[in-house]
Amino acid sequence: MFNHTTLIIIITVIVSLLAWQNKALFNRLIFYPPAVSKGQWDRFVTHGFIHADSMHLLFNMFTLYFFGRAIEGLYQPFLWGYGFVVFYVAAIVVAMIPSYVKNKKNASYLSLGASGGVSAVLFAFILLAPWDLIYLFAIIPIPAILFAVAYVAYSIYADKRGGSNINHMAHMWGGAFGVVATIILEPKVLPHFISVLLSPSF
Numbered sequence: 001m002f003n004h005t006t007l008i009i010i011i012t013v014i015v016s017l018l019a020w021q022n023k024a025l026f027n028r029l030i031f032y033p034p035a036v037s038k039g040q041w042d043r044f045v046t047h048g049f050i051h052a053d054s055m056h057l058l059f060n061m062f063t064l065y066f067f068g069r070a071i072e073g074l075y076q077p078f079l080w081g082y083g084f085v086v087f088y089v090a091a092i093v094v095a096m097i098p099s100y101v102k103n104k105k106n107a108s109y110l111s112l113g114a115s116g117g118v119s120a121v122l123f124a125f126i127l128l129a130p131w132d133l134i135y136l137f138a139i140i141p142i143p144a145i146l147f148a149v150a151y152v153a154y155s156i157y158a159d160k161r162g163g164s165n166i167n168h169m170a171h172m173w174g175g176a177f178g179v180v181a182t183i184i185l186e187p188k189v190l191p192h193f194i195s196v197l198l199s200p201s202f
Helices: 004-021 023-029 033-037 043-049 054-075 083-102 115-128 144-161 170-185 189-197
Strands: 133-136 140-143
Touching (some): 004 023, 004 083, 033 043, 043 083, 054 115, 054 170, 083 115, 083 170, 115 144, 115 170, 140 144
């Protein structure tokens, strides 16, 4: 069934492919603080729909595909059926705010990728089913909560290593948004998470 997760993935893939072929478009969509400060606020959203390379795109979209389809029904009752789309886009925006504040006057700072939105979806899923198995590289079974820990650990490592335009710490802020927003929308999620976490089953 066609769903909002699939729609977001299709749009992201198309925009990323177009941006790779058009440098001017790529430069207009990427997050660049000086341009934002001059009024190009749409970059808070557009940077989440372009990626550095095919592996960056594949990693984010694979994660979004697996977890997004599983949780989007939770948000569907909100905002006339578009709750999941708003949740995802809001996560991309919120996850970038700390980086913008820190680099507001940094003319060399650039950032791109769906990290904020994808991480929000991932951590929202963890609240619902922390011990559900996913298959890393379609082969290795791993509980979702352990995948989340590895995801965050890699983000911290990659952020400290530097050397790319990928805002790895947006994973952290996006994840935090995903947890907080989900609990606000459905407070019963928190006691459910604690209960399931303390009673693992495979």
